Amino acid sequence: MSNELPILAQTRAFTARPLKMLIGGQWSVAASGQTMNFRNPATGEILGNVPAADSQDVDRAVQAARQAFDDSPWSRMRPRERQNLLWRLAELMERDAQELAELECLNNGKSAAVAKVMDVQLAIDFLRYMAGWATKIEGTTVEPSLPLMPNDQFHGFIRREAIGVVGAIVAWNFPLLLACWKLGPALATGCTVVLKPADETPLTALKLAELVQEAGYPDGVFNVITGTGLNAGAALTRHPGVDKLTFTGSTEVGKQIGKAAMENMTRVTLELGGKSPTIVMPDANLQEAAAGAATAIFFNQGQVCCAGSRLYVHRKHFDNVVADIAAIANGMTLGNGLDPKVQMGPLISAKQQDRVTGYINLGRELGATVACGGEGFGPGYFVRPTVIVDVDQRHRLVQEEIFGPVLVAMPFDDIDEVIGMANDNPYGLGASIWSNDLAAVHRMIPRIKSGSVWVNCHSALDPSLPFGGYKLSGVGREMGAAAIEHYTELKSVLIKL
Numbered sequence: 001m002s003n004e005l006p007i008l009a010q011t012r013a014f015t016a017r018p019l020k021m022l023i024g025g026q027w028s029v030a031a032s033g034q035t036m037n038f039r040n041p042a043t044g045e046i047l048g049n050v051p052a053a054d055s056q057d058v059d060r061a062v063q064a065a066r067q068a069f070d071d072s073p074w075s076r077m078r079p080r081e082r083q084n085l086l087w088r089l090a091e092l093m094e095r096d097a098q099e100l101a102e103l104e105c106l107n108n109g110k111s112a113a114v115a116k117v118m119d120v121q122l123a124i125d126f127l128r129y130m131a132g133w134a135t136k137i138e139g140t141t142v143e144p145s146l147p148l149m150p151n152d153q154f155h156g157f158i159r160r161e162a163i164g165v166v167g168a169i170v171a172w173n174f175p176l177l178l179a180c181w182k183l184g185p186a187l188a189t190g191c192t193v194v195l196k197p198a199d200e201t202p203l204t205a206l207k208l209a210e211l212v213q214e215a216g217y218p219d220g221v222f223n224v225i226t227g228t229g230l231n232a233g234a235a236l237t238r239h240p241g242v243d244k245l246t247f248t249g250s251t252e253v254g255k256q257i258g259k260a261a262m263e264n265m266t267r268v269t270l271e272l273g274g275k276s277p278t279i280v281m282p283d284a285n286l287q288e289a290a291a292g293a294a295t296a297i298f299f300n301q302g303q304v305c306c307a308g309s310r311l312y313v314h315r316k317h318f319d320n321v322v323a324d325i326a327a328i329a330n331g332m333t334l335g336n337g338l339d340p341k342v343q344m345g346p347l348i349s350a351k352q353q354d355r356v357t358g359y360i361n362l363g364r365e366l367g368a369t370v371a372c373g374g375e376g377f378g379p380g381y382f383v384r385p386t387v388i389v390d391v392d393q394r395h396r397l398v399q400e401e402i403f404g405p406v407l408v409a410m411p412f413d414d415i416d417e418v419i420g421m422a423n424d425n426p427y428g429l430g431a432s433i434w435s436n437d438l439a440a441v442h443r444m445i446p447r448i449k450s451g452s453v454w455v456n457c458h459s460a461l462d463p464s465l466p467f468g469g470y471k472l473s474g475v476g477r478e479m480g481a482a483a484i485e486h487y488t489e490l491k492s493v494l495i496k497l
């Protein structure tokens with residue numbers, strides 16, 4: 001199917017060539033010689049293969065990153081030069097935006113048109129925002145008291161220093177954007193990076209590596225290893241030469257990585273799963289709320305960590321809002337993301353398709369009603385946008401992350417009840433409130449246990465706003481000034497004068 005749709009010659013050429021990993025400035029095969037396939041989820045066909053790295057390759061990449069951090073032109077670079085290099089990388093991504101979007105579409109299934117204006121553009125904007133930080137990393141001076149040395153004078157100051165070698169592991173739902181969320185602050189602060197993209201989606205990480213080289217980064221500053229999570233990912237998390245791990249993925253794997261990090265006292269940031277509530281208050285603009293709630297769950301096929309996957313609507317509007325969302329879902333065009341008319345692509349894999357349809361079937365078995373959608377189809381890994389009602393707050397479909405285009409909807413009667421329901425979940429990544437009652441909204445915001453709260457919008461992320469989770473949704477924050485803190489260490493200095 002993809003062959004019939006327009007695609008740039010360079011996109012086709014990129015997928016057709018033998019793909020290698022970037023280690024210490026060299027394009028490398030795996031030491032074992034092993035490779036692994038990746039697929040086009042819109043067709044289910046094998047799209048290509050990449051080296052399947054193991055611990056030997058990971059070790060080589062960490063050593064290259066260590067050398068670049070400790071002793072290379074990079075380690076001596078001034079902030080202005082780091083800023084300019086990041087800016088140059090953003091320019092190259094802008095030049096190749098269409099190719100990056102098409103690679104993301106072919107490998108992930110998402111719409112190429114949407115990937116260009118969302119994934120790629122947001123990644124570029126984020127790198128530019130982080131380029132600005134390179135020249136604004138500051139320490140502080142203090143006046144020490146030291147009562148036991150009353151006759152001496154001291155000067156105390158606190159340096160903020162790059163943390164070192166960063167091991168970055170990302171999920172498949174926004175391959176390029178998630179990689180840039182790690183790369184931006186790492187390169188702004190002067191760290192070096194070993195990135196492991198998801199097993200399913202290595203393409204844009206390798207294209208990014210090409211652009212990093214073209215931008216003029218010294219060898220070893222950015223390394224990409226491709227391989228499975230169990231092999232390459234686990235080896236990276238255990239490696240004592242890594243100073244910081246930054247992970248985006250499932251809570252289950254995040255817990256393992258957190259434990260592995262503590263073995264070596266490696267600093268760690270974990271961006272994990274979510275089950276975010278969308279709350280429609282009685283005074284809301286209902287049309288906007290229904291359209292917003294539909295986008296909150298169906299964007300990116302529902303494979304969004306902060307997707308609005310639980311909908312709470314005031315009882316007096318419940319039926320209308322659910323009917324409006326179902327109408328939007330039924331009107332969506334599903335298909336190959338290379339087709340600009342397509343509004344929803346396939347899920348990432350057969351495994352994910354089975355997982356999502358499995359949850360829908362579980363809902364049916366437990367007595368829930370499927371208001372629209374409810375089935376998967378092929379070729380490719382499609383699932384129709386689905387809304388499920390007649391569910392109870394304790395239902396597994398309400399408590400567990402499905403990570404697909406499946407919305408569970410429940411009515412509520414008052415604010416206390418809906419706050420209780422919103423917080424009654426192990427995750428705490430995001431939440432949206434749809435209302436024009438400013439006082440009620442402000443009273444609700446502090447009571448919601450999540451890292452982000454959006455009002456009259458959902459999943460609206462900006463580089464200036466820290467993003468991350470409460471509870472099982474993770475540890476630490478990405479974006480904003482908070483990201484700079486997570487990629488630096490503090491050093492206290494005391495000088496006796």
Ligand code: NAD
Pocket residue numbers: 169170171172173174196197198199227228229230232233234235237248249250251253254256257270271272273274304305306401403429468469473474
């Ligand atoms: P996953 O946890 O299975 O895999 C994520 C990455 O971890 C992949 O690169 C994988 O190869 C690697 N990995 C797997 N096992 C590993 C191990 N034992 N050691 C080291 N690395 C390992 O997650 P997924 O299914 O690819 O992604 C979906 C999940 O990601 C969802 O739960 C979603 O909510 C979450 N996510 C969170 C955010 C966020 O910012 N909070 C963003 C996107 C996705």
